[in-house]
Amino acid sequence: VSETRSEYPLWELLNRPSTFGRADLRAVRARGTEVLFSDGCWRQCGTSGLWNVNLGYGNARIADAIRAALLDASYFTLFRAGHEPAVAASRALLEVSGAEHFGRVAHTTSGGSANDLVMKVARQYFALERQYRRRIIVGLKDSYHGLTYGSHGLSGSPLAQSYYSVDQRWIRHVSHEDPDELSELLEVEGDTVAAVVVEPVLGTGAHPLSAAMVTALLRQRARYGFLLVADEVATGFGRTGQFFASQAWPDPPDILIASKGMTNGTCAAAAVMVSHQVSEVFDRHNAALIHAETQAGTPPTCAAILETISEMERLAVLDRVTGTIRQLDQLLAGLADHPLVTGTGGVGCFRALRLGTPAGPLPENAVNGVVTMIREAGGLVSAGPGCIQLAPALTISRESLDRLGQSVRAGLDRSAERLVDLKGAR
Numbered sequence: 001v002s003e004t005r006s007e008y009p010l011w012e013l014l015n016r017p018s019t020f021g022r023a024d025l026r027a028v029r030a031r032g033t034e035v036l037f038s039d040g041c042w043r044q045c046g047t048s049g050l051w052n053v054n055l056g057y058g059n060a061r062i063a064d065a066i067r068a069a070l071l072d073a074s075y076f077t078l079f080r081a082g083h084e085p086a087v088a089a090s091r092a093l094l095e096v097s098g099a100e101h102f103g104r105v106a107h108t109t110s111g112g113s114a115n116d117l118v119m120k121v122a123r124q125y126f127a128l129e130r131q132y133r134r135r136i137i138v139g140l141k142d143s144y145h146g147l148t149y150g151s152h153g154l155s156g157s158p159l160a161q162s163y164y165s166v167d168q169r170w171i172r173h174v175s176h177e178d179p180d181e182l183s184e185l186l187e188v189e190g191d192t193v194a195a196v197v198v199e200p201v202l203g204t205g206a207h208p209l210s211a212a213m214v215t216a217l218l219r220q221r222a223r224y225g226f227l228l229v230a231d232e233v234a235t236g237f238g239r240t241g242q243f244f245a246s247q248a249w250p251d252p253p254d255i256l257i258a259s260k261g262m263t264n265g266t267c268a269a270a271a272v273m274v275s276h277q278v279s280e281v282f283d284r285h286n287a288a289l290i291h292a293e294t295q296a297g298t299p300p301t302c303a304a305i306l307e308t309i310s311e312m313e314r315l316a317v318l319d320r321v322t323g324t325i326r327q328l329d330q331l332l333a334g335l336a337d338h339p340l341v342t343g344t345g346g347v348g349c350f351r352a353l354r355l356g357t358p359a360g361p362l363p364e365n366a367v368n369g370v371v372t373m374i375r376e377a378g379g380l381v382s383a384g385p386g387c388i389q390l391a392p393a394l395t396i397s398r399e400s401l402d403r404l405g406q407s408v409r410a411g412l413d414r415s416a417e418r419l420v421d422l423k424g425a426r
């Protein structure tokens with residue numbers, strides 16, 4: 001890296017300036033499931049970009065579809081208007097989410113803005129129904145819904161919300177493990193809750209909601225009448241082995257959010273699918289929803305959505321992914337005896353390897369150290385609380401997943417040696 005820090009032009013978000021510009025973190029090019037970095041190393045991607053490049057980098061059919069749309073209809077707005085590519089993409093999204101239950105789609109540019117839109121929909125839905133007191137949105141502790149001001153407030157992970165004066169007056173958080181916390185909250189505030197928003201698998205740490213928690217959410221919805229929202233920004237588009245993770249629930253949510261895998265990481269896109277029942281209330285009152293984004297649902301984005309869905313079908317991704325999941329099971333089981341590994345977690349292609357020593361779970365800086373060691377050994381994984389997370393492409397080849405597993409083991413071995421060295425030096 002030749003620039004001094006003051007010359008480095010890029011604000012690397014969520015990083016401290018002292019770490020800006022690291023060559024091993026500066027991506028240059030990607031192909032299939034491998035990424036080339038500025039330090040000249042190709043690394044095996046175990047993160048699918050940011051859990052969004054579910055079909056691997058450089059999918060030619062998706063690229064061709066985007067190019068064709070750019071030439072055919074470079075831009076149409078969704079402000080007070082529709083356009084044919086958005087109608088087609090919306091129809092396809094309803095088909096994969098379940099058109100018998102979901103009836104309308106709103107397009108935004110990110111998971112965070114989709115969560116903002118959902119909070120508006122829920123509050124407006126109840127205002128239209130003359131239930132003006134229903135304004136509270138309940139999220140889960142340790143959840144992540146994005147970093148726009150609204151979704152930042154809904155996120156239950158500590159992310160400097162009060163430092164940034166994020167308004168959480170109308171937000172509550174309950175445990176994702178203990179259904180009693182939700183019951184207790186509803187007993188006190190149930191008639192003021194507009195929506196409960198949950199990730200079917202909490203991305204931070206890859207914690208799936210238990211069957212008991214899902215049952216409790218559905219039972220409480222029937223009792224208290226709030227809207228149940230599945231934030232499937234990360235879990236949608238096959239990540240957990242089904243098109244949407246909430247399709248395994250006994251009953252569907254009222255609102256479903258998709259984003260990450262929806263364009264295979266090629267366009268800034270998110271979609272909010274609402275049930276027929278929700279859209280009927282807006283229809284009955286002929287009510288406009290005040291949310292729109294200039295760059296949301298553009299023709300190239302809609303072409304990317306359509307082509308990604310058709311690639312999922314053409315490549316039989318939901319069939320093939322069972323093989324990837326089985327191999328991941330074996331990979332994780334094979335690491336279970338490692339001295340730094342205390343357990344595994346997650347589902348499908350959304351997994352975690354829990355790390356610790358007899359002193360307890362590995363602290364954040366030590367987990368980051370493990371991620372760096374794995375990176376040095378040629379693999380890309382992400383850091384979670386007391387764990388590393390693996391979310392490879394659903395279509396990753398056997399050989400590539402083997403190589404990823406080898407780099408994870410090599411990184412863990414090197415980390416364990418270093419921890420022993422550190423202890424010795426103390």
Ligand SMILES: Cc1ncc(COP(=O)(O)O)c(C=O)c1O
Nearest residue numbers: 110111112144145146203233234
């Ligand atoms: C469940 C969930 N919701 C929302 C978001 C935010 O998405 P975006 O980064 O597109 O705003 C994420 C991103 O990781 C997510 O995992």
